[in-house]
Amino acid sequence: MSVSAAAVLDALGDKTRRSILEKLASGPIAVGALADQLPISRPAVSQHLRVLKDAQLVVESVAGTRRLYRINRAGLIAVRDYVDRFWETTLDNFALLASAEADTDTDEEEQK
Amino acid sequence: MTTDSAAEVEVARSITVPLGQTKAFHLFTSRMTEFWPPEHSIGASPFEAVVLEPRVGGRWYERAADGEECDWGRVGAWEPTSRVVLLWQITAEWKFDPDFETEVEVTFTENEPGRTTVDLRHRNLERYGAHAEQMRAIFDSPNGWTDTLNRCARLAESG
Numbered sequence: 001m002s003v004s005a006a007a008v009l010d011a012l013g014d015k016t017r018r019s020i021l022e023k024l025a026s027g028p029i030a031v032g033a034l035a036d037q038l039p040i041s042r043p044a045v046s047q048h049l050r051v052l053k054d055a056q057l058v059v060e061s062v063a064g065t066r067r068l069y070r071i072n073r074a075g076l077i078a079v080r081d082y083v084d085r086f087w088e089t090t091l092d093n094f095a096l097l098a099s100a101e102a103d104t105d106t107d108e109e110e111q112k
Numbered sequence: 113m114t115t116d117s118a119a120e121v122e123v124a125r126s127i128t129v130p131l132g133q134t135k136a137f138h139l140f141t142s143r144m145t146e147f148w149p150p151e152h153s154i155g156a157s158p159f160e161a162v163v164l165e166p167r168v169g170g171r172w173y174e175r176a177a178d179g180e181e182c183d184w185g186r187v188g189a190w191e192p193t194s195r196v197v198l199l200w201q202i203t204a205e206w207k208f209d210p211d212f213e214t215e216v217e218v219t220f221t222e223n224e225p226g227r228t229t230v231d232l233r234h235r236n237l238e239r240y241g242a243h244a245e246q247m248r249a250i251f252d253s254p255n256g257w258t259d260t261l262n263r264c265a266r267l268a269e270s271g
Contacts, residue, residue: 021243076121076244080237084123086149087232091127093147094230098129098139102226105135 011055016040017048021071024058028070121237128229133222136230137193140218141166164198166190172198183208188215195219200234204243214239 011017016038023029023037031049035042049069052058059072129136144162159174159182170187185208189197198216203209214236222228 076238076240079240079244080121080123083234083237084125087123087125087234089149090147091125091230091232093149094140095127095129097143097147098131098136101135101139102130105131 007055008057011051011057014048014051016044017052020045020048020052021057024069024071028061028068030063030066030068032066034069120235122233122235123237124231124233126229126231128223128227130226131228132226133220133228134193136222136228137196137220140220140230141192141196166192185213189217193220204240212239 012021019038020034023034031042031045034049035045038045040048049058049060053060053069056072056074058069061068061070131139141164144164145159148159148162150158158176160177161175163171163173163175165171165187168187168190170190171183172185172187173181173183175181183201185199185201187196188199189195196218198218199213200216201208201210201213203212214234217233217235219231220228221231
């Protein structure tokens with residue numbers, strides 16, 4: 001289910017694909033509209049979208065006769081989870097330091 | 113998860129420590145080196161110190177043993193001993209970018225004498241937007257952190 005980091009980095013290694021992602025960042029877009037905004041043909045846009053889809057960077061949905069592409073939010077959720085774990089670790093470390101500090105304070109009080 | 117793409121993405125955490133508010137505030141802001149996870153460095157070598165300059169606009173950076181400094185961001189609000197806002201300015205490419213920022217707000221509340229709750233909110237994570245997956249890939253890749261090691265070094269050379 002999970003895509004390899006290499007596949008994601010390969011997909012992002014192309015300037016046109018990065019510019020497609022930038023355009024999708026503001027909301028879902030159809031292939032035709034994307035092609036109009038880029039200096040490449042519609043089949044070329046479709047090709048790039050396939051690579052982005054395989055890397056799970058974009059997802060497609062069908063709206064009537066149009067195929068819409070949008071940013072896959074899974075990446076953002078994964079980043080949030082990562083940041084959450086990061087602060088959990090950091091605050092746990094901080095609490096340990098604070099407890100050690102509180103013990104030191106108590107020792108100093110007792111010595112007085 | 114059905115969040116709108118324009119919606120804010122944030123993380124909130126809190127912890128209570130057995131210290132008064134003043135001590136908790138100073139421990140957090142002036143001794144970051146002692147609790148920051150050491151693997152979270154963007155420098156070419158492990159950091160020797162994590163430094164927060166105690167004023168609005170102050171720098172937030174890591175310093176390596178050889179003296180090399182790598183910026184992480186700056187201080188957005190400085191209200192001792194109740195609140196500090198840190199602006200984390202590291203992009204999905206693990207580079208410092210003065211035009212990019214996410215906000216880390218930390219508040220200190222003494223609930224009872226000698227017990228302080230530290231509330232932390234890291235906001236604006238949605239700003240990673242299209243680059244979020246790239247960031248995740250770097251986190252999860254075995255060489256991800258090694259790859260990031262050169263980034264600050266390059267920044268230091270160009271600067």
